[in-house]
Amino acid sequence: MHVNVVWQLRFRRVGVIGQGYIGLPIAVLLANSGVEVVGYDVDRSLVEELRKGITRLNERDLKDLLKKAISTGKYRPSYKKEDLMGIDAAIIAVPTPKFSDGNPDLSFLEDAIRTAARYVGKNGLIVVESTLPPGSSGMIMNWLKQEERSDLMIAYCPERALPGRLIEEITGNTRIIGADSLEAARAAEDLYRLFIRGDIVHTSFRTAEVVKLVENAYRDVNIAFSNEVARICELLGVDFWEVMELANRHPRVNLLRAGLGVGGPCLTKDPLFLYHAGRKLGYEPLMIFEARNVNDSGPYRYARIVHEVMDLVGCNGRRRIAVLGVTYKEGVSDTRESPSEKFIKFFLEKGYDVVVYDPRSDETFGGARAGSIEEAISGSDCVALLVGHPEFRDLEISRIRSLSGKDNLILFDATGILRHQDKKGVIYIGVGLPIPYPAIKRMEKIYPHKGLSGEV
Numbered sequence: 001m002h003v004n005v006v007w008q009l010r011f012r013r014v015g016v017i018g019q020g021y022i023g024l025p026i027a028v029l030l031a032n033s034g035v036e037v038v039g040y041d042v043d044r045s046l047v048e049e050l051r052k053g054i055t056r057l058n059e060r061d062l063k064d065l066l067k068k069a070i071s072t073g074k075y076r077p078s079y080k081k082e083d084l085m086g087i088d089a090a091i092i093a094v095p096t097p098k099f100s101d102g103n104p105d106l107s108f109l110e111d112a113i114r115t116a117a118r119y120v121g122k123n124g125l126i127v128v129e130s131t132l133p134p135g136s137s138g139m140i141m142n143w144l145k146q147e148e149r150s151d152l153m154i155a156y157c158p159e160r161a162l163p164g165r166l167i168e169e170i171t172g173n174t175r176i177i178g179a180d181s182l183e184a185a186r187a188a189e190d191l192y193r194l195f196i197r198g199d200i201v202h203t204s205f206r207t208a209e210v211v212k213l214v215e216n217a218y219r220d221v222n223i224a225f226s227n228e229v230a231r232i233c234e235l236l237g238v239d240f241w242e243v244m245e246l247a248n249r250h251p252r253v254n255l256l257r258a259g260l261g262v263g264g265p266c267l268t269k270d271p272l273f274l275y276h277a278g279r280k281l282g283y284e285p286l287m288i289f290e291a292r293n294v295n296d297s298g299p300y301r302y303a304r305i306v307h308e309v310m311d312l313v314g315c316n317g318r319r320r321i322a323v324l325g326v327t328y329k330e331g332v333s334d335t336r337e338s339p340s341e342k343f344i345k346f347f348l349e350k351g352y353d354v355v356v357y358d359p360r361s362d363e364t365f366g367g368a369r370a371g372s373i374e375e376a377i378s379g380s381d382c383v384a385l386l387v388g389h390p391e392f393r394d395l396e397i398s399r400i401r402s403l404s405g406k407d408n409l410i411l412f413d414a415t416g417i418l419r420h421q422d423k424k425g426v427i428y429i430g431v432g433l434p435i436p437y438p439a440i441k442r443m444e445k446i447y448p449h450k451g452l453s454g455e456v
């Protein structure tokens, strides 16, 4: 208790810059630990919602934490920079997206660092949570120098929490603190100890930059491996899911799930930051690059297979496809970089009527929105189950078929959820399962994976 009081004296007032997926949970956790927190964001409508205790994010416990932080007056969302006046530290959680060539766009970060530099008190602390490419610390120091704030301490605490379990993982995961001075490392640890209970490990700024990118590149490469194995299984006429289960009984094998592709705001860019870092130094990281290609090409591959099967089956007239699931993965409402987008756009470009239903998001990526699963499926020639939301877990093939009203319904399952059910009356195409029409096999030769974007 005594120690806690000392911490609170050191960090009486903290600014969290960026109130999105990462900044908001951090801000309310910190506010609920007793610190006065200004949650600064350039998005005025977002701030107005937050002031009313409303969050767009569907994360367990977040709504309650937000309400509590607002009601105690410890959390103050603001779109006005001046409200950051008098902060002892700033935590930065703004986007660090990629340009179309995969290089990092650090313009939001630069703006946020310069903002922090204007308001953090003398000898105060800036902690960056945003994912950084290697070599960012030199750039940040340079911005601080230009702002005449070389007195400030700077640390990098890469965020590693899993969307869908953000609060649990922000508070419980091991936290890496990258800093090039002992003073900054200790100050950051003191700040984070106010709201996290996981271990804290210290390293250099550069090592922390690499560790964060390696984690996501590792996951991307592993998923790409499963996706590649699934495609080989489809052609060999073998069930990938059974292969996965059996191979995973080996004590040192752990295949991840295959699927439509890899989406979300992190795995689609972080491996490329690592790739470009290697490349700039004269090494071409082929595996990281090809993993991105394999994962990016999934939506096109499966859209083409479904489309060709429809041609072979002879679906005439205007075709209607029902897409179930648009988020980038199951159980979340986030649609950023969702593989569903490429899948939907493929069919829109081919002139299909695309009807979209997702219980967790209103996004349609240009398709028409259905208010219910029944409405989406009714009258469709094809139903594509793209995301394994819990709400879809009880779907039954027989019901999908009767809802569609079609004799030759094509059912595409990217999730593997329906694979054990009786496929009577439908043409079932499943990721990792034998392709029902041998003629489709030639597509591998016609459409090789090429290019960063996965487009061919």
Ligand SMILES: NC(=O)c1ccc[n+]([C@@H]2O[C@H](COP(=O)([O-])OP(=O)(O)OC[C@H]3O[C@@H](n4cnc5c(N)ncnc54)[C@H](O)[C@@H]3O)[C@@H](O)[C@H]2O)c1
Residues within 6 Å of the ligand: 017, 018, 019, 020, 021, 022, 023, 040, 041, 042, 043, 046, 093, 094, 095, 096, 097, 108, 109, 111, 112, 115, 129, 130, 131, 132, 159, 160, 161, 162, 163, 265, 266
């Ligand atoms: N979302 C995740 O699961 C996750 C996990 C780990 C790391 N990260 C990293 O964390 C960072 C933030 O990601 P996110 O998902 O929270 O992004 P987000 O888009 O959800 O939120 C970022 C917020 O920053 C605001 N913003 C942009 N520029 C600003 C500025 N100059 N000043 C103040 N506010 C500004 C935006 O309006 C937005 O509300 C990124 O670097 C990301 O790679 C994200």
Ligand SMILES: CC(=O)N[C@@H]1[C@@H](OP(=O)(O)OP(=O)(O)OC[C@H]2O[C@@H](n3ccc(=O)[nH]c3=O)[C@H](O)[C@@H]2O)O[C@H](CO)[C@@H](O)[C@@H]1O
Residues within 6 Å of the ligand: 159, 160, 161, 162, 163, 215, 216, 219, 223, 256, 257, 258, 259, 260, 261, 262, 263, 264, 265, 266, 267, 328, 329, 330
């Ligand atoms: C190393 C790691 O764990 N990093 C996590 C990751 O969070 P995420 O939400 O992006 O991660 P995933 O859940 O892996 O989903 C990504 C995509 O991969 C698809 N997928 C997943 C598992 C599988 O077996 N087969 C698949 O195909 C899934 O559908 C989705 O499209 O990055 C965050 C930001 O840096 C981290 O903070 C967070 O720790």
